[in-house]
Amino acid sequence: MKLTGAEILCESLTRLGVREIFGYPGGAILPVYDALGKSKLHHILVRHEQGATHMADGYARASGGIGVAMATSGPGATNMVTGIATAMLDSSPVVCITGQVSSKVLGSDAFQEIDITGITMPITKHNVVVTRAGDIARTIREAFVIAKSGRPGPVLVDVTKDAQQGSAEFDWENCAPKLPPKRIRNNHDQAEFDRAVEMLNTAKRPLILAGHGIMVSGAMRAFEQFVRVGNYPVAMTLLGIGCFPAKDPLNLGMMGMHGEAWVNNAIQEADLLIAVGMRFDDRVTGDLRTYAKSARKIHIEIDRAEINKNVKVDAALIGDAREVLEKLIPHMQTRDHSAWIRHINELKGDSAVRDIQSLPDTGHLYAAHVINDLWKETRGEAIVVTDVGQHQMWEAQYYHHDRPRTLITSGGLGTMGFALPAAIGAKFAKPDSEVWAVVGDGGFQMTMSELATIVQEKINLKIAIINNGYLGMVRQWQEFFYDKRYVATPLVAPDFVALANAFGIRGERVTTRAEVTPTIRAARESGETVLLDFRVEQEDSVYPMVAAGASLNDMIRRPHSPLVETASDT
Amino acid sequence: MQTLVAYVENKPGVLNRVASLARRLAINIDSLTVGPTENEEIARMTIVAHTDERGAHRLEASLEKLVDVLLAENISDRALLERDLALIKVAADQQNRPHLMELIKVFRARVVDVAPESLIIEVSGTVDKIDGLLEVLRPFGVLEMARTGRISMTRGSDLLRPPVAQPESSALEPTGSGVK
Numbered sequence: 001m002k003l004t005g006a007e008i009l010c011e012s013l014t015r016l017g018v019r020e021i022f023g024y025p026g027g028a029i030l031p032v033y034d035a036l037g038k039s040k041l042h043h044i045l046v047r048h049e050q051g052a053t054h055m056a057d058g059y060a061r062a063s064g065g066i067g068v069a070m071a072t073s074g075p076g077a078t079n080m081v082t083g084i085a086t087a088m089l090d091s092s093p094v095v096c097i098t099g100q101v102s103s104k105v106l107g108s109d110a111f112q113e114i115d116i117t118g119i120t121m122p123i124t125k126h127n128v129v130v131t132r133a134g135d136i137a138r139t140i141r142e143a144f145v146i147a148k149s150g151r152p153g154p155v156l157v158d159v160t161k162d163a164q165q166g167s168a169e170f171d172w173e174n175c176a177p178k179l180p181p182k183r184i185r186n187n188h189d190q191a192e193f194d195r196a197v198e199m200l201n202t203a204k205r206p207l208i209l210a211g212h213g214i215m216v217s218g219a220m221r222a223f224e225q226f227v228r229v230g231n232y233p234v235a236m237t238l239l240g241i242g243c244f245p246a247k248d249p250l251n252l253g254m255m256g257m258h259g260e261a262w263v264n265n266a267i268q269e270a271d272l273l274i275a276v277g278m279r280f281d282d283r284v285t286g287d288l289r290t291y292a293k294s295a296r297k298i299h300i301e302i303d304r305a306e307i308n309k310n311v312k313v314d315a316a317l318i319g320d321a322r323e324v325l326e327k328l329i330p331h332m333q334t335r336d337h338s339a340w341i342r343h344i345n346e347l348k349g350d351s352a353v354r355d356i357q358s359l360p361d362t363g364h365l366y367a368a369h370v371i372n373d374l375w376k377e378t379r380g381e382a383i384v385v386t387d388v389g390q391h392q393m394w395e396a397q398y399y400h401h402d403r404p405r406t407l408i409t410s411g412g413l414g415t416m417g418f419a420l421p422a423a424i425g426a427k428f429a430k431p432d433s434e435v436w437a438v439v440g441d442g443g444f445q446m447t448m449s450e451l452a453t454i455v456q457e458k459i460n461l462k463i464a465i466i467n468n469g470y471l472g473m474v475r476q477w478q479e480f481f482y483d484k485r486y487v488a489t490p491l492v493a494p495d496f497v498a499l500a501n502a503f504g505i506r507g508e509r510v511t512t513r514a515e516v517t518p519t520i521r522a523a524r525e526s527g528e529t530v531l532l533d534f535r536v537e538q539e540d541s542v543y544p545m546v547a548a549g550a551s552l553n554d555m556i557r558r559p560h561s562p563l564v565e566t567a568s569d570t
Numbered sequence: 571m572q573t574l575v576a577y578v579e580n581k582p583g584v585l586n587r588v589a590s591l592a593r594r595l596a597i598n599i600d601s602l603t604v605g606p607t608e609n610e611e612i613a614r615m616t617i618v619a620h621t622d623e624r625g626a627h628r629l630e631a632s633l634e635k636l637v638d639v640l641l642a643e644n645i646s647d648r649a650l651l652e653r654d655l656a657l658i659k660v661a662a663d664q665q666n667r668p669h670l671m672e673l674i675k676v677f678r679a680r681v682v683d684v685a686p687e688s689l690i691i692e693v694s695g696t697v698d699k700i701d702g703l704l705e706v707l708r709p710f711g712v713l714e715m716a717r718t719g720r721i722s723m724t725r726g727s728d729l730l731r732p733p734v735a736q737p738e739s740s741a742l743e744p745t746g747s748g749v750k
Contacts, residue, residue: 126637180579183641183733305631
């Protein structure tokens with residue numbers, strides 16, 4: 001069957017199971033849009049191409065599948081860069097398709113021509129230019145394999161206009177992916193495996209560092225079994241949240257710069273760290289010279305390049321998290337670590353959690369209240385998509401996730417403006433789930449144009465703006481490290497409720513604690529998108545905090561304030 | 571200094587990816603040679619990098635993550651045969667020419683071009699040997715030089731072959747982008 005390149009592209013995407021494409025048309029991709037109109041693919045028109053990539057990313061993270069974004073050449077393609085880098089740093093499988101000028105004028109600085117494969121080389125897992133219609137189907141299939149296999153990541157396919165317009169024989173059976181042969185490496189030798197088993201079975205103060213890789217590998221069940229057999233307490237990275245139920249007594253919470261104090265202290269006291277699908281990012285280790293000095297370390301990780309990159313480990317088990325865990329479990333002895341776990345619980349203080357709800361209403365509205373109330377009201381069952389900054393850390397601390405893929409957040413790149421578009425993508429992936437975008441007043445203003453996308457697509461999203469009138473996390477650093485010189489952090493915002501109304505979206509403003517729960521409840525009961533503008537305490541900070549470069553147990557704690565950090569601080 | 575060998579797809583853009591990766595890891599490349607192998611679809615690279623063992627491990631593992639890199643291996647600790655080739659154009663007049671010819675003989679180099687005012691000398695061998703010849707030629711006046719950079723091969727039965735067998739890529743193909 002003879003088809004145009006554009007038709008082959010749409011047909012290939014359809015056959016690969018794609019239903020939605022997030023994109024923005026333009027000259028060099030027009031043939032594909034013409035073919036899109038005749039296909040069964042649903043195209044979501046975004047308001048900025050960065051939004052398209054974040055939506056595809058949010059779609060991928062919520063579904064466990066692959067998100068697809070599309071843009072034209074030149075500025076369309078360059079606008080995708082931030083979203084691609086976000087997906088790269090968080091290992092998210094996103095396929096970006098960009099139009100390109102005709103192959104006959106490539107390299108001539110033609111109108112809207114830019115070397116997007118050159119630009120995105122360091123921020124994609126792979127990228128490729130296609131100049132012939134006959135190569136499109138195989139290239140797209142290969143892009144999907146690359147995006148999803150091993151450690152996932154974004155792939156960009158740049159399709160020249162003549163490839164879209166040209167025609168070729170379309171034969172799905174004869175265009176299977178044909179990737180270069182790779183060396184099959186022996187992931188770990190028996191001695192290394194035995195050493196890991198010996199460490200697992202002899203540790204007295206073991207601690208698991210659970211990361212995103214558990215979710216990516218679909219290892220939740222094996223992980224839970226692993227935890228139960230060894231009776232290991234679990235600390236999570238930001239992206240690991242959800243891989244193990246928050247309500248489980250063995251789940252200690254988040255580690256790192258804004259991790260729980262007892263978690264960071266436990267890491268420093270542990271005699272064995274079992275890192276699963278995490279990469280010892282500087283935000284979770286603090287000063288490497290003082291990091292977990294008394295602990296031996298096992299690293300279960302699919303990416304060889306991560307081994308010994310930041311932290312030197314004693315045993316590296318390279319491979320898919322689920323496969324490695326399943327291989328380890330039969331060799332493990334049931335262990336009793338109750339004394340160690342009791343000790344960690346003592347580190348938590350008497351009441352074990354920051355019981356902010358029991359504090360008397362002081363008339364102040366704290367972001368932590370809002371997020372904790374949101375957790376209670378949604379019974380922890382919503383998909384929460386956050387932006388970057390203080391509210392993101394409060395979300396990680398006060399919204400307790402029991403299921404995987406329910407917290408979607410930009411961890412590695414820390415991309416402000418991520419929340420709103422990524423939440424739209426998540427909603428398309430999980431149309432029956434309740435999806436909340438939790439976003440600061442700064443980040444929201446970066447991508448708020450996507451409100452129009454919500455309206456055009458008639459989707460039902462809940463938006464909670466944690467509005468403190470500052471670029472809060474930067475302000476916090478200025479407070480701690482720059483003697484409160486608030487340069488460029490006070491932030492004027494529009495009237496978000498009026499803004500929402502202008503887009504045709506219902507908005508509510510919340511200024512007191514008493515209003516929080518009823519307003520959230522009303523928003524949930526509404527069958528349409530609602531924007532809530534929470535006017536929270538302006539100069540609140542996230543505690544505890546490990547200053548950049550400080551030791552993990554060297555935490556800045558909350559000073560005397562109406563909010564206690566832990567009960568032991570009162 | 572660390573030596574890595576990589577087998578890569580012999581197609582445009584691959585060298586850029588490899589070089590860009592080293593740049594991103596802040597690893598300075600001392601020399602990088604690339605040429606076809608007996609299989610025209612595969613090229614072989616020898617990368618000599620200013621880094622330590624840990625940096626070499628990162629470079630090796632990161633290189634192998636590139637789709638177009640079939641294999642990358644740090645061979646610094648192995649028994650190696652190393653060769654560099656240089657063409658050196660040196661000033662030569664009637665008086666010093668005999669002296670020059672003597673030196674060339676000692677270094678087992680050869681003269682490949684003779685002109686009234688200069689000679690081109692071809693020399694191959696280890697980096698040290700070429701550096702040594704260069705040192706003694708300098709007083710005569712080195713007018714121009716081109717070097718290939720190092721190529722390396724492990725000795726004897728220590729084979730480093732490009733991989734051939736590959737499970738069907740389509741077996742890895744995701745069954746759909748939708749909800750699992």
